[in-house]
Amino acid sequence: MKDFFKVTDLPDVFDLISGFPAVSAETASIADGLGRVLAQDLASDEDLPDFMRATMDGYAVRASSTFGASEGNPAYLEVAGTIAMGESPGFRIGPGQCARISTGGMLPQGADAVVMIEHTEALDEAGDQAGDQAGGEIGSTIEVYKSVAPGQHLLQAGEDIRKGETILSAGRRLRPQEIGLLAALGIEQIPVYRLPIVAILSTGDEVVPIDRSPKPGQIRDVNTYTLAGMVKEAGAVPLIFGIVPDEYEELLKACKEALEKADMVLISGGSSVGTRDFTVEVFSALPHAGILVHGISISPGKPTILARVREKPVWGLPGHVTSAMVVFTVVVLPFLCHLSGEKVRQKPRITAKMARNISSAQGRVDFIRVRLVKRENTLWAEPVLGKSGLIHTMVKAHGLVEIDRNTEGLDREARVSVIPLSTL
Amino acid sequence: MKDFFKVTDLPDVFDLISGFPAVSAETASIADGLGRVLAQDLASDEDLPDFMRATMDGYAVRASSTFGASEGNPAYLEVAGTIAMGESPGFRIGPGQCARISTGGMLPQGADAVVMIEHTEALDEAGDQAGDQAGGEIGSTIEVYKSVAPGQHLLQAGEDIRKGETILSAGRRLRPQEIGLLAALGIEQIPVYRLPIVAILSTGDEVVPIDRSPKPGQIRDVNTYTLAGMVKEAGAVPLIFGIVPDEYEELLKACKEALEKADMVLISGGSSVGTRDFTVEVFSALPHAGILVHGISISPGKPTILARVREKPVWGLPGHVTSAMVVFTVVVLPFLCHLSGEKVRQKPRITAKMARNISSAQGRVDFIRVRLVKRENTLWAEPVLGKSGLIHTMVKAHGLVEIDRNTEGLDREARVSVIPLSTL
Numbered sequence: 001m002k003d004f005f006k007v008t009d010l011p012d013v014f015d016l017i018s019g020f021p022a023v024s025a026e027t028a029s030i031a032d033g034l035g036r037v038l039a040q041d042l043a044s045d046e047d048l049p050d051f052m053r054a055t056m057d058g059y060a061v062r063a064s065s066t067f068g069a070s071e072g073n074p075a076y077l078e079v080a081g082t083i084a085m086g087e088s089p090g091f092r093i094g095p096g097q098c099a100r101i102s103t104g105g106m107l108p109q110g111a112d113a114v115v116m117i118e119h120t121e122a123l124d125e126a127g128d129q130a131g132d133q134a135g136g137e138i139g140s141t142i143e144v145y146k147s148v149a150p151g152q153h154l155l156q157a158g159e160d161i162r163k164g165e166t167i168l169s170a171g172r173r174l175r176p177q178e179i180g181l182l183a184a185l186g187i188e189q190i191p192v193y194r195l196p197i198v199a200i201l202s203t204g205d206e207v208v209p210i211d212r213s214p215k216p217g218q219i220r221d222v223n224t225y226t227l228a229g230m231v232k233e234a235g236a237v238p239l240i241f242g243i244v245p246d247e248y249e250e251l252l253k254a255c256k257e258a259l260e261k262a263d264m265v266l267i268s269g270g271s272s273v274g275t276r277d278f279t280v281e282v283f284s285a286l287p288h289a290g291i292l293v294h295g296i297s298i299s300p301g302k303p304t305i306l307a308r309v310r311e312k313p314v315w316g317l318p319g320h321v322t323s324a325m326v327v328f329t330v331v332v333l334p335f336l337c338h339l340s341g342e343k344v345r346q347k348p349r350i351t352a353k354m355a356r357n358i359s360s361a362q363g364r365v366d367f368i369r370v371r372l373v374k375r376e377n378t379l380w381a382e383p384v385l386g387k388s389g390l391i392h393t394m395v396k397a398h399g400l401v402e403i404d405r406n407t408e409g410l411d412r413e414a415r416v417s418v419i420p421l422s423t424l
Numbered sequence: 425m426k427d428f429f430k431v432t433d434l435p436d437v438f439d440l441i442s443g444f445p446a447v448s449a450e451t452a453s454i455a456d457g458l459g460r461v462l463a464q465d466l467a468s469d470e471d472l473p474d475f476m477r478a479t480m481d482g483y484a485v486r487a488s489s490t491f492g493a494s495e496g497n498p499a500y501l502e503v504a505g506t507i508a509m510g511e512s513p514g515f516r517i518g519p520g521q522c523a524r525i526s527t528g529g530m531l532p533q534g535a536d537a538v539v540m541i542e543h544t545e546a547l548d549e550a551g552d553q554a555g556d557q558a559g560g561e562i563g564s565t566i567e568v569y570k571s572v573a574p575g576q577h578l579l580q581a582g583e584d585i586r587k588g589e590t591i592l593s594a595g596r597r598l599r600p601q602e603i604g605l606l607a608a609l610g611i612e613q614i615p616v617y618r619l620p621i622v623a624i625l626s627t628g629d630e631v632v633p634i635d636r637s638p639k640p641g642q643i644r645d646v647n648t649y650t651l652a653g654m655v656k657e658a659g660a661v662p663l664i665f666g667i668v669p670d671e672y673e674e675l676l677k678a679c680k681e682a683l684e685k686a687d688m689v690l691i692s693g694g695s696s697v698g699t700r701d702f703t704v705e706v707f708s709a710l711p712h713a714g715i716l717v718h719g720i721s722i723s724p725g726k727p728t729i730l731a732r733v734r735e736k737p738v739w740g741l742p743g744h745v746t747s748a749m750v751v752f753t754v755v756v757l758p759f760l761c762h763l764s765g766e767k768v769r770q771k772p773r774i775t776a777k778m779a780r781n782i783s784s785a786q787g788r789v790d791f792i793r794v795r796l797v798k799r800e801n802t803l804w805a806e807p808v809l810g811k812s813g814l815i816h817t818m819v820k821a822h823g824l825v826e827i828d829r830n831t832e833g834l835d836r837e838a839r840v841s842v843i844p845l846s847t848l
Contacts, residue, residue: 031649034653051640055811055813084629085628085629085630086629086631086632086641088639088641089641102698102699103743104628104630104743105630105641106641159814160813160816161816167816174848175657176649176650176652176657177650177815178819180647180649180650180749180815180818181646181815181818183645183649183650184643184644184646184745186635186644188634188635204510204528206510206529207510210607210612211612213610214474215512216474216530217509217529217530218510219473219528220607222607223604225454225600225607226600226603226607228603229599229603230600232458233599233600246509273481320479320527321608348822349774350772379775387479390579391472391584391604391605392591394604395592395605397601420772422601424659
């Protein structure tokens with residue numbers, strides 16, 4: 001147990017992601033579907049729209065009846081009817097005819113375009129203005145001042161979605177617009193992955209519950225609350241085990257229970273070498289366990305442990321909450337997205353310019369806390385000063401800038417991609 | 425009621441935000457505090473940490489005892505004790521003395537620095553390696569190979585947060601790190617703004633509930649589901665009223681009920697001029713109502729209505745779901761953040777380059793849907809093709825690019841700030 005640990009490079013850690021299966025699937029209502037991840041490809045049973053719809057207020061026409069029409073040489077069309085919203089027109093129009101229609105109305109048979117009301121005038125009513133919504137009684141005549149092309153100002157049946165088309169693929173996290181699309185197609189129940197449950201354990205003889213007054217030498221259990229927040233923001237369910245004493249049997253028992261109830265386990269606390277060794281000992285003693293990572297070449301976050309127990313990832317995170325947050329954001333989150341069934345995609349980063357020079361050690365990837373500040377129309381990433389263990393540095397920070405292992409630092413004005421620390 | 429509407433410019437719409445008060449405050453537990461907005465400034469009752477803590481494993485020392493120490497000329501220190509985690513050391517150290525300490529341990533009186541264990545060697549045990557965690561028994565001697573400065577490898581009491589300091593200001597939306605800071609200080613109950621309730625009403629004679637098969641000419645109620653998703657993502661509570669018939673008395677009654685129960689009302693549907701006029705009529709008939717905005721010089725989203733009814737904003741959104749989404753993202757969201765008590769800050773945008781030229785009409789602000797695609801280490805914003813009313817264009821899009829009213833368009837490779845359509 002006394003080996004200095006052999007650190008793993010970040011890309012090699014990410015290569016381990018695919019070794020863990022996603023959680024199982026279940027059925028959810030789209031009303032509860034926001035942020036859920038689709039477990040199967042979905043196809044449409046119908047055309048969307050399933051009828052030809054007007055996208056402007058005006059008159060449904062045969063486009064050919066308007067060809068050549070202009071202010072100086074209007075086309076004259078006979079009003080064959082008015083189309084009520086939500087109803088199928090009971091008539092058809094022929095050449096030289098038109099029908100009054102509102103946005104969203106169904107075109108009558110024979111029509112292949114819509115003339116905007118602004119480009120027409122009702123002739124038979126004295127005093128009416130062009131563009132007025134009145135006029136256009138059946139049998140009356142309108143003037144059309146502009147020609148339209150076939151298909152103009154309407155949606156064809158199936159133009160949005162065609163029957164049989166795959167509309168959304170498995171692994172997609174549902175945003176409001178995806179929920180809207182499903183609603184449009186009448187798909188109310190959807191196959192989604194379960195929400196992963198993430199057990200959170202804190203260790204450390206110095207850690208006390210937050211409602212207790214710490215005695216000299218003790219600190220409150222910050223990590224449980226911070227990590228629970230990060231798990232929630234990632235769309236998973238935190239399962240809080242609280243503080244587990246730094247005793248082999250106790251931690252082993254708690255780990256076993258956590259593995260029964262959760263899809264992933266996070267143990268944090270104990271940044272000392274002794275505690276880390278102890279965590280590795282406990283992980284190794286779990287049935288069907290293998291230590292995959294014992295240290296990562298990143299800073300902060302080097303003393304991170306990843307074990308695989310049966311098919312579940314078990315993490316030993318650094319005890320400093322600030323380091324634990326960086327490791328969660330950079331390393332754990334991609335695993336959690338994968339467990340959630342999400343097709344791994346890089347979360348969007350924010351482009352900014354470094355507000356000052358920053359140096360970095362070679363041979364490891366550094367994550368620098370930055371605050372984003374807009375000045376003169378440029379977004380600047382200002383490194384947050386202060387020792388890395390100070391939680392207020394995380395409160396001041398908006399994101400992290402990654403400095404890769406072969407770089408000695410970044411110059412002022414260097415363009416950087418900022419990893420957001422939260423999207424809230 | 426037949427006036428062509430006088431459109432308002434976007435900055436003038438935003439000027440109306442401050443005319444609406446935020447919702448009231450309540451008390452919440454920090455366990456439920458993620459994403460909530462603080463209603464009062466919070467100060468700390470204590471120092472954090474409230475004792476001098478080691479940030480490395482090693483030996484607590486007087487820095488002066490190590491001055492001049494090097495590999496060739498080590499300092500020799502006597503081990504005066506070992507500090508247990510979570511306990512106050514019952515002894516003090518003097519010059520030439522040290523105490524074994526782990527990360528997070530409390531420094532004994534007399535110590536003002538920590539020497540990393542890697543820079544020491546325990547002398548009295550044969551065969552032990554430098555950096556080994558064993559060794560350092562009381563009364564034994566260690567060699568120190570590197571001098572430390574006072575304050576090195578430790579946190580001073582109050583170095584993170586000082587007693588009495590304002591730690592978080594009213595109007596701050598709480599991220600995991602803010603929750604962590606509150607936990608660290610033992611602040612379990614916090615004053616936060618209520619979650620705003622947003623009533624959602626759909627109108628339109630052509631709209632049917634999503635579990636019904638639409639007849640020809642009818643469409644399903646897409647807007648309710650989409651807007652509910654956007655409201656939830658904004659951290660507010662959607663209150664779904666469903667489909668209200670396009671009848672004056674019905675809509676007036678539903679609006680009154682919505683205003684009793686909600687902090688903001690969204691009515692969508694009806695993109696025709698007639699329906700818009702009708703909505704304005706209903707809004708005007710509400711007690712203590714004033715129409716503030718009747719049309720905005722943006723595209724899509726021009727036919728947007730904003731009324732103030734007593735102190736609450738009531739919105740008439742475009743009927744096309746895609747336009748309604750743009751208006752929600754660009755216009756409604758800043759109002760909702762303000763109602764939520766959040767100090768209005770611009771949500772982060774994503775920098776990208778336009779993948780192709782795009783033209784735009786002058787005299788209005790255009791919002792172009794774009795898909796973000798990474799190629800050759802550059803993030804490209806590809807305009808999503810297709811008519812603006814097609815919901816699949818929103819499903820394909822990641823964000824919106826704003827083209828301001830004095831610009832005729834954007835050239836390929838122009839640098840743009842993309843407004844994300846969702847952070848999910």
